[in-house]
Amino acid sequence: MTLSVTPMEPAELGRIRILPDAGVGALHTDRGNLPLDRLDVRTRISGLLARTTVTTEFVNAHDTALEATYVFPLPDRAAVTAMTMTAAGRTVEAELQERAAAREAYDRAIEAGQRASIAEEERPDVFTMRVGNIAPGERVVVELTLAGPLPWEDGAATFRFPLVVAPRYIPGTPLPDAPAGDGQARDTDAVPDASRITPPVLLPGFPNPLRLSIAVDIDTAGLPLAGVRSSLHTVTSRDGHVEIAPGERADRDFVLRLPYEGDGSGAVFVPDPGTDGAEGAYQLVVVPPEPSDGPARPKDVVLLLDRSGSMGGWKMVAARRAAARVVDTLTTADRFAVLTFDHQIDHPADLGEGLSDATDRHRFRAVEHLARADARGGTELLAPLRQGLSLLSGSEGRDRVLVLVTDGQVGNEDQILAEVTSLIGATRLHTVGIDRAVNAGFLGRLAALGAGRCELVESEDRLDEAMEQIHRRIGAPLVTDVTVRGVDSGRPQSIFPGVPLVLSGRWTGAVPSTVTVRGRTRDDAEFTLDVPVERKDEPAVTAQWARTRLRELEDRYAAGDHTLEQEIVATSLKYGVLCRFTAFVAVDSRVVNEGGQRRRVTQPVESPSGWDMFGAAQPPQFLAAGAAPMAAPAAGGPSFAPSFAPARAQARTGAQPFAAVPSGMMLRGSNRKMAAPAGTGLTMQDLAALVAVEARRLRDAEGRPVAERRDLLADLATRLAAVLAGLPAEEVKPLLELAARLRGAGDLDAQWSDARRVLEAFGPAAPERKAFWKR
Numbered sequence: 001m002t003l004s005v006t007p008m009e010p011a012e013l014g015r016i017r018i019l020p021d022a023g024v025g026a027l028h029t030d031r032g033n034l035p036l037d038r039l040d041v042r043t044r045i046s047g048l049l050a051r052t053t054v055t056t057e058f059v060n061a062h063d064t065a066l067e068a069t070y071v072f073p074l075p076d077r078a079a080v081t082a083m084t085m086t087a088a089g090r091t092v093e094a095e096l097q098e099r100a101a102a103r104e105a106y107d108r109a110i111e112a113g114q115r116a117s118i119a120e121e122e123r124p125d126v127f128t129m130r131v132g133n134i135a136p137g138e139r140v141v142v143e144l145t146l147a148g149p150l151p152w153e154d155g156a157a158t159f160r161f162p163l164v165v166a167p168r169y170i171p172g173t174p175l176p177d178a179p180a181g182d183g184q185a186r187d188t189d190a191v192p193d194a195s196r197i198t199p200p201v202l203l204p205g206f207p208n209p210l211r212l213s214i215a216v217d218i219d220t221a222g223l224p225l226a227g228v229r230s231s232l233h234t235v236t237s238r239d240g241h242v243e244i245a246p247g248e249r250a251d252r253d254f255v256l257r258l259p260y261e262g263d264g265s266g267a268v269f270v271p272d273p274g275t276d277g278a279e280g281a282y283q284l285v286v287v288p289p290e291p292s293d294g295p296a297r298p299k300d301v302v303l304l305l306d307r308s309g310s311m312g313g314w315k316m317v318a319a320r321r322a323a324a325r326v327v328d329t330l331t332t333a334d335r336f337a338v339l340t341f342d343h344q345i346d347h348p349a350d351l352g353e354g355l356s357d358a359t360d361r362h363r364f365r366a367v368e369h370l371a372r373a374d375a376r377g378g379t380e381l382l383a384p385l386r387q388g389l390s391l392l393s394g395s396e397g398r399d400r401v402l403v404l405v406t407d408g409q410v411g412n413e414d415q416i417l418a419e420v421t422s423l424i425g426a427t428r429l430h431t432v433g434i435d436r437a438v439n440a441g442f443l444g445r446l447a448a449l450g451a452g453r454c455e456l457v458e459s460e461d462r463l464d465e466a467m468e469q470i471h472r473r474i475g476a477p478l479v480t481d482v483t484v485r486g487v488d489s490g491r492p493q494s495i496f497p498g499v500p501l502v503l504s505g506r507w508t509g510a511v512p513s514t515v516t517v518r519g520r521t522r523d524d525a526e527f528t529l530d531v532p533v534e535r536k537d538e539p540a541v542t543a544q545w546a547r548t549r550l551r552e553l554e555d556r557y558a559a560g561d562h563t564l565e566q567e568i569v570a571t572s573l574k575y576g577v578l579c580r581f582t583a584f585v586a587v588d589s590r591v592v593n594e595g596g597q598r599r600r601v602t603q604p605v606e607s608p609s610g611w612d613m614f615g616a617a618q619p620p621q622f623l624a625a626g627a628a629p630m631a632a633p634a635a636g637g638p639s640f641a642p643s644f645a646p647a648r649a650q651a652r653t654g655a656q657p658f659a660a661v662p663s664g665m666m667l668r669g670s671n672r673k674m675a676a677p678a679g680t681g682l683t684m685q686d687l688a689a690l691v692a693v694e695a696r697r698l699r700d701a702e703g704r705p706v707a708e709r710r711d712l713l714a715d716l717a718t719r720l721a722a723v724l725a726g727l728p729a730e731e732v733k734p735l736l737e738l739a740a741r742l743r744g745a746g747d748l749d750a751q752w753s754d755a756r757r758v759l760e761a762f763g764p765a766a767p768e769r770k771a772f773w774k775r
Contacts, residue, residue, distance in 0.1 A: 012629065035059060035068040035134070036603050038211040039250060041161055046219045047259070050159055052078070054144045060134040065400040065593040067110065067132040068341055069182055069602045073162035076125035078148030078439045079547035080578035081539075085117045085556055085586040087129070087140040095585035096576055098569050102583035106130065113593040117142050120583045123386045124551065125440055126165055128181070133593040141258040142586075147540035152285070152500060152576055156259040159216065159252065159457065159489050165248040166437040166608045167201060168380035168409040170194045182602040191411035198411070200604030212250050215243040219594070224261040230254075252436035252609040265500065267533045269542040279508040281545040282487060284531060286501040286517050290480055290696035298333040299474065300395040301326070302388040304368075305373060306406035308342040312375035313673075315483070316433050316612050318463050319405045325467045326368045326403050335398075338366045341384040342377030351652055355391055375699070377409050378465045382419060389423040397708065401474050404452065408439030414558040416442075421555075423448060428468050436461075437608040445555055451494065479527045480710070482519035486512060504545040511535045523707040524748065530563050542646070546575035550607070554580055572665075604748055684731065687761065691735070695759035698752065706748060713742050713751055734758050 043050050054074070058064040083094035094117070096349035100494050102118055110132040117131045117140070131735060132139050150157040173189030179187055181196030188194055214233070218225065218240040233254055234245040242354065258332065265287040273278040305323045307316070307539040323338070330336055335355040340346045348369035356362045385404070408431070408616055410416065429450020431443040432455045448453040454468040475741035477494035486506040495501045511531055519527040553568045567583065572582040694716055701709060716739075730735065738758045742751060 002044065009120075025191070035066060035601055036070060036210060038138070039163075039213075040137070041049050041214040041254070043159065043161070043214075043216045044219065045150065045157075045159060045216060048150045048157055049147065049538070049544070050075075050078075050150055050205070051147045051540055052161070054146070055144050055572070056129065058134055058140045058142070058339075059443070060136055060138050062599055063136050065136070065598040066134040066597045067130065067600045068087070068134065070129045070131075071122075071165050071183070071197065071603070072127055072129065072603070073125050073165050073437070074127055074144075074146060075161060076444055077544075077547065077551075078146040079540075079543035080119070080121075080127075080144055080146045080584070081115075081141075081576055083119055083544050083584040083586060084143045085115070085140065085588070086114055086143075087134075087138060087588070090207050090590070091751060092389075092586040092588050094584040096573060096578065096582055096584055098573070099581055099583045102378075102585040105585050105587060106132070109133075109587040110598070111596045112570060113591040113596050114591065115140070115592050117586040118566060118583055118585045118588060119144060119578070120171060120582045121578055122193060123442065124445065125162060125442075126197050128196060133598060135592050142304065144584075146525075147543045148495070149283075149502070149544055150258070152260070156257050156266040159256040159258065160440070160754050161214070161254045162440070163212075163252060163254060164437045164608050165197070165199060165408070166409055166435065166439070167310065168197060168411045168439070169310065170198065170411045171378070171380060172412065182600070185411070189413050194411050199602060201607055202604055206606070208247070208249050210250055212256055213244070215241065218258065220260065220351045224260040226261050229257040249606060249609075253438070255458055265531065266536060267515050267531050268539050268541055269507060269533055269535050270486060271511075271535070273540065274649075277511065279506065281542040282505060283541050283544065284484060284487075284489075284503045284515065284517075286482070286495060286503075286529060286531065288495045288500065289521075292735065297399050298397075299330075299335075299399040299401055300392055301330060301336040301401045301403065302333060302355075303336065303338045304328065304356075304388050304402065304404045304406075305338070305370065305382045306342075306379060306381070306404075307340045307373045307375055308377055308379040308409075309375055309435070310379060310407055310409045312611065313405060314459075316373070316375045318457060319432075319434050320370050322405050322434065322457070322463055322470075323370050325357075325404075326369070326470065327363050327366045330363065332358055334358040336362075337365070337388070339370060339384050340369070340373045340386060340501055341380065342375075343380045343723050344377070345387060378407070380417050381410050382412070385416065385420055386423065389420070389425075389427060392427050393425065397473075397571060397704075400406070400425075400614055401428045402427055403432065403470065403474070404429070404443075404446070405432045406443070407432065407435035408434070408443045408446075410439070410442070413439075413442045413445070415447060417449065419723055420446070424450050428474075430474070431455070432457060432466065434611050445551065449555070468696060477521040477522075479521055479593050482527075485516040485518060487515060492519075503547055504541070506545070520710065524710060542575065543577055546571060546577040547579075549575060550579040556594055561714075563647050564592075568761075580758060600749035606707050652667050691759050691762045695756065698756050709749055709752060713748075713755060717756060734762065 014349045035058045036056065037059045038055070040055040040057075041052060042055075045050040052075075056070065056072075058068050058070075059064075077457060085092045086572075095102075099120065106116050106118040114132060115135075116131045117129065119127060119129045119142075121127050122512050131140050131142060150159055152158075154727050170188060170191050172188030173191065174186040174188055177187070179195040180193045181199035183195040185191075185194040185198035218228070220240075228242060230242070233248050233252070235242050235256075236245065243256070260666075265285050267282060269280060269282045270279040296617060303323055303326050305319055313318060325340065327336065334357075336358050337353075337355050338348055338351070346369075348365045349364060350365055385402075387468035392402060427450055431447045431454045433440060433443045433454065436458050438455070438456050438458070440456055444457075453470060455470055457466045458461050479495040480492070480639075482493040482495060482501060482504075483489050484503060488505045489503055490505055493501055493503065514530045514532055517527075517529040517531060521527050550568060550571055551570065556567065558563045568579060568581045571577075572579045578584060618678065625719045670710045698716075735758065738755060742755060744747045
């Protein structure tokens with residue numbers, strides 16, 4: 001990444017110079033060369049799996065020992081499975097430990113003068129690496145090994161590797177405690193680790209000091225490959241080998257699209273080592289059936305368009321087009337609402353704040369409003385999500401759809417997920433991430449909560465293709481209640497038109513020759529598919545299952561279930577996959593810095609390509625009020641001088657605070673955990689009123705078509721699961737058990753009778769009280 005070295009005063013900026021003999025892209029200041037000298041990404045793609053080695057090389061040009069901090073992105077669904085540190089001909093294998101223990105081990109080693117490194121996960125796609133006691137003149141190489149899936153749909157797989165951590169909006173009140181990291185934003189009550197995810201940023205045009213190399217080798221694994229398409233970077237391709245041209249910058253995501261001609265369906269079973277093949281992990285791909293020609297079910301659609309300052313430039317243009325495309329695809333049977341938001345929420349003129357019929361006139365007004373949306377302000381994402389979900393909460397007999405168009409650059413992901421979890425219910429939530437360095441991890445998790453799709457748009461020529469996919473997702477799924485016989489397939493899934501269903505899970509016993517996929521079509525017919533099984537020694541499948549399981553547990557933790565901490569740590573350590581509760585730490589036994597005195601350096605990052613962050617005289621609106629101000633260039637100084645100074649001029653020494661919880665849930669200055677979010681806030685009287693409404697809904701729907709009644713039961717199960725969270729389990733046990741039964745497949749009439757019996761027996765409601773979502 002294009003980076004500065006240490007905090008510099010404005011007068012020092014004019015002394016930056018490029019030395020003729022410094023080498024390709026190397027910079028020099030009066031304080032020394034930049035420590036991160038090389039970033040190398042080597043990937044091997046086999047079918048729909050990618051195995052990647054990321055190599056970072058640090059160099060110390062100072063006359064004292066150096067500790068470098070590097071905040072960097074990785075693919076959000078990748079599993080980090082190994083780390084090594086190499087220096088002075090010595091290679092140390094990192095150990096995966098519980099996060100607090102790893103930080104203690106690292107701090108002890110650094111104070112003792114030993115060379116050490118640690119890698120920690122801050123977000124699903126943001127990581128921090130620290131390398132300490134790099135001796136003067138020494139180079140230290142740290143390698144990370146990871147494996148991840150390639151999304152596949154409509155005959156094409158996508159390999160995406162992020163290269164820059166884009167600035168994120170940081171809401172909340174600054175905390176008085178010592179900062180968690182060395183970034184430029186202050187920690188706040190909404191984002192307690194903001195200083196760990198906000199590295200300083202340099203002005204566009206700053207000379208490239210980083211040797212960046214990316215190479216991809218493609219093994220189609222039997223799937224015919226029609227060709228390879230790349231976006232954003234210049235690449236060369238020959239005989240299945242793709243690499244970027246020299247001189248490319250790390251200011252955007254690297255994206256390859258692989259149009260496979262096969263359908264990609266099948267199942268892979270991977271035995272665990274030491275189990276004699278008696279158990280392991282599997283990955284299953286199910287191609288959707290042909291859609292029926294029946295009429296589409298009417299929809300209620302809420303569209304949320306992010307117009308915050310970070311959406312400036314081409315992103316705002318693309319976002320407006322994407323949003324207008326959604327509006328134009330609605331039919332007169334649908335209803336909709338459009339909300340544009342930054343730090344406030346706006347609506348189209350003449351349409352009001354509720355749902356409107358999708359007439360030609362109303363759609364025109366909405367598109368007109370979207371065309372006037374310009375980037376401004378900060379990304380206050382929680383309020384529009386609340387309002388949009390509230391608009392959809394009263395829809396009955398209609399599909400509920402929320403489409404969020406944003407770059408997702410917020411720091412309070414855990415806060416948003418915690419609050420949205422109990423609001424989504426049966427709403428299908430789709431996210432469209434528009435950016436060249438999109439916050440893919442957060443948008444993917446948000447879409448997963450709403451059983452929707454996450455489409456990532458890194459350039460305008462990709463927009464139409466992505467929006468076509470979102471339009472197809474807005475329709476009802478082709479198959480629901482999908483389970484896999486003979487294996488642990490998790491909660492029932494749905495299959496949408498044009499999108500294969502990809503499942504991973506665990507199996508025990510003998511490896512079968514086929515697995516049977518079962519579900520229900522929209523007309524309540526049984527769906528059955530036998531998928532052939534291939535047994536392989538493929539650790540990436542096991543690692544990917546473990547990463548998926550850890551994401552699920554972490555999301556539940558963020559939503560308030562703090563009893564999962566030990567299970568998360570145990571799962572991470574058992575399968576050797578990094579998560580936000582653990583860290584890789586490598587310690588060299590040799591003492592290279594007697595006394596432990598060192599210079600601390602935080603690597604700033606490049607401005608993401610396409611961002612117009614520095615056109616205004618004021619600091620960007622997407623940073624918190626406590627963020628560091630822009631540093632004005634010295635008189636006569638070069639135009640490529642950094643515009644941000646790190647937030648704290650003096651480097652902090654000694655052990656940094658740590659906790660055995662994800663950094664997003666830390667309160668700095670102590671090892672306290674954030675209090676679990678409040679539950680639904682329902683009293684037992686409120687719950688009785690809600691149950692009475694649900695019972696009446698079932699009575700009123702007694703004569704409806706089978707598909708609608710099954711959808712109503714599925715909706716009921718999700719609503720019960722949400723509102724019962726946090727209530728005394730013994731007092732609501734019948735409802736909890738009902739919700740569990742309704743989440744499984746079964747005879748419709750039996751489930752319907754069961755639901756009516758349990759709801760009507762729960763207790764009478766106070767007639768004057770409304771259901772909580774209508775207050």
